[in-house]
Amino acid sequence: MNFDQFLEQAWSEHGDDAYAVSVRLKSARTLLAQPVQVPALARILAHVFGEHLGDWSSAQHELAQLQEHPLCLSDARASSAVRVAQAALALAQGTVPQGAKLTDEERVRALSSASAICLGRGELGNASDLFELCLKLVALLPAASADFQRPLAVAANNLACALGELPLRSEQQNAQMISAAQTARQYWERVGTWLETERADYVLAKSCWRAGQLPAAASHAVACLSLCQANNAPAFELFFAHEIAALVSKSLGYGAAFEAARQSALKVFDALDPQDQAACQGERDALLV
Numbered sequence: 001m002n003f004d005q006f007l008e009q010a011w012s013e014h015g016d017d018a019y020a021v022s023v024r025l026k027s028a029r030t031l032l033a034q035p036v037q038v039p040a041l042a043r044i045l046a047h048v049f050g051e052h053l054g055d056w057s058s059a060q061h062e063l064a065q066l067q068e069h070p071l072c073l074s075d076a077r078a079s080s081a082v083r084v085a086q087a088a089l090a091l092a093q094g095t096v097p098q099g100a101k102l103t104d105e106e107r108v109r110a111l112s113s114a115s116a117i118c119l120g121r122g123e124l125g126n127a128s129d130l131f132e133l134c135l136k137l138v139a140l141l142p143a144a145s146a147d148f149q150r151p152l153a154v155a156a157n158n159l160a161c162a163l164g165e166l167p168l169r170s171e172q173q174n175a176q177m178i179s180a181a182q183t184a185r186q187y188w189e190r191v192g193t194w195l196e197t198e199r200a201d202y203v204l205a206k207s208c209w210r211a212g213q214l215p216a217a218a219s220h221a222v223a224c225l226s227l228c229q230a231n232n233a234p235a236f237e238l239f240f241a242h243e244i245a246a247l248v249s250k251s252l253g254y255g256a257a258f259e260a261a262r263q264s265a266l267k268v269f270d271a272l273d274p275q276d277q278a279a280c281q282g283e284r285d286a287l288l289v
Helices: 003-013 018-025 037-052 056-067 076-092 104-120 124-140 146-164 171-191 194-210 214-230 235-252 255-271 274-279 281-286
Strands: none
Touching: 003 018, 003 037, 018 037, 037 056, 037 076, 037 104, 056 076, 076 104, 076 124, 104 124, 104 146, 124 146, 124 171, 146 171, 146 194, 171 194, 194 214, 194 235, 214 235, 235 255, 235 274, 235 281, 255 281, 274 281
């Protein structure tokens, strides 16, 4: 088994048995064949040992061992990825990262990753605080770097979704939900495909709808559907685009538009395979109320 096969299997199985995967991860360094694989290993080490198991000492030990690997020592990007993972784990525990000094861009990546780790552990308050620190640092950077934009987009999207799922939100949480969704949309447009941008429009539209900002919700719902139509999106994407259009239209009191979007969503739902239907059953049922 080569490294890429190992990594794919580890990601596939870690949700069911994180401990068993963590045991195998301890020998993954021997499979490394090129520097580009180092960041991928650092990422899953932090995710499994830190986010899933809360085994912070083992996580840092494995990353320290990885930092000494020849492929890491000889490649700046690989070494940077390990430093960022080490810092993210420290930040997720509420401590100041020790060791090598990080650049501002590396700090953004570390804060983004730490926010995602805390969110995965159900620590919404810590995730929100780390994300706010991240945004403050991003505002001070002179120019955007692709290295930090993707992890920032991921962390922002996840935070917006988590805040949106709360049964009750304060005004501050509503504002942060929309800010996170706007950040995700901004950076996915820069570093993602049309699919990631379309999904970010969906999250932003739904965030605005949940916060009662209906004109903005309508604008992003239109953008979501437009991207789907322009790119011949699969039915799964179209369902959600029609679903948010229906919700916003109903809230605005546009009865005819609501019914048209609702019927479109239900028609698309019927064409989905059983697995995709299960993934959006809740949204479909809400349209029938």
